[in-house]
Amino acid sequence: MSPQELQVQHKREVEKKQETTVPARTFVPATDIYETEAALTIVMEMPGTNREDLDVSVEDDVLYVDGRVRFETYESLQPVYTEYNIGHYRRSFALSNKVDQRKISAEMKDGVLTLVLPKAEEAKPRRIAIA
Amino acid sequence: MPHYHALDALFDLQRALDASLESDWLRTGTAGAGAFPPINVFQQGDTLVAILEIPGVNKNDLDIQAKDNAIRISGKKDIAYPQSVSVHRRERLTGTFDRTLTVPMQIDTSGIRAEYRDGILLLFLPRAESDKPRTIRIN
Numbered sequence: 001m002s003p004q005e006l007q008v009q010h011k012r013e014v015e016k017k018q019e020t021t022v023p024a025r026t027f028v029p030a031t032d033i034y035e036t037e038a039a040l041t042i043v044m045e046m047p048g049t050n051r052e053d054l055d056v057s058v059e060d061d062v063l064y065v066d067g068r069v070r071f072e073t074y075e076s077l078q079p080v081y082t083e084y085n086i087g088h089y090r091r092s093f094a095l096s097n098k099v100d101q102r103k104i105s106a107e108m109k110d111g112v113l114t115l116v117l118p119k120a121e122e123a124k125p126r127r128i129a130i131a
Numbered sequence: 132m133p134h135y136h137a138l139d140a141l142f143d144l145q146r147a148l149d150a151s152l153e154s155d156w157l158r159t160g161t162a163g164a165g166a167f168p169p170i171n172v173f174q175q176g177d178t179l180v181a182i183l184e185i186p187g188v189n190k191n192d193l194d195i196q197a198k199d200n201a202i203r204i205s206g207k208k209d210i211a212y213p214q215s216v217s218v219h220r221r222e223r224l225t226g227t228f229d230r231t232l233t234v235p236m237q238i239d240t241s242g243i244r245a246e247y248r249d250g251i252l253l254l255f256l257p258r259a260e261s262d263k264p265r266t267i268r269i270n
Contacts (some may be wrong), residue, residue: 006226008169024142033220036213043210045186045223046214047250070249074144077173077180079151084169084184087145111186111250 008083011012014090027089029067029113037125040099042115046089048073051108056115058101065113097122167228168204168252178232179256186209188249189224193247195254197240202254205229237262 027042047066067089237259
């Protein structure tokens, strides 16, 4: 694939299921999901979020990712020209029972979160020998 | 007196960012507004702070050049997928970018500082001494 010119992706806001108590906006991180034989990998773009400002949790077979924006960066700065807004990030994924929930690992680099969800042993493809 | 709350502060900042959206402060100053990467410009005393969102770009793939009152940011964003994968969802974009930001003041180009962390690039552009207003004393 030849390199193409990058386009701006406009941030999508989280659709609220409940009314919120605070008015601040939250965005949905752009996400890639791919699968290999051994694992499912989720890659999310959360510019401005440090690994310390990140919460990844699993509850009732749902994987929750919450990232907070580093607010200190913007203290004492007066905006004069803007093209994008900033805010926290949130996204959740329903997990199938194919994933070994205890072995999920996470890595954060350059504002990109990579989650590796290893498949449970019984979910891995098996070659059936023909007798 | 209402309590100061971090979330209110974020909302205030979001509103301030919205308010300066489409401001004509830069007029034609940025080559390709709406191009990648998106740029926010802030003022902090005599320094302009440009903040660009470039998540997933490797620091070594970034090139920053400055001349007079223009600063050029170029680079590429690659995503390496492992071999033999099936992709379920693909929202992240890859490609090259090249953008020039021209600001309406003289920059002290030797004093420019760049920081790249957590997928955001911060450029601190100090105003040149020669560009600062001088108070004229009346004899």
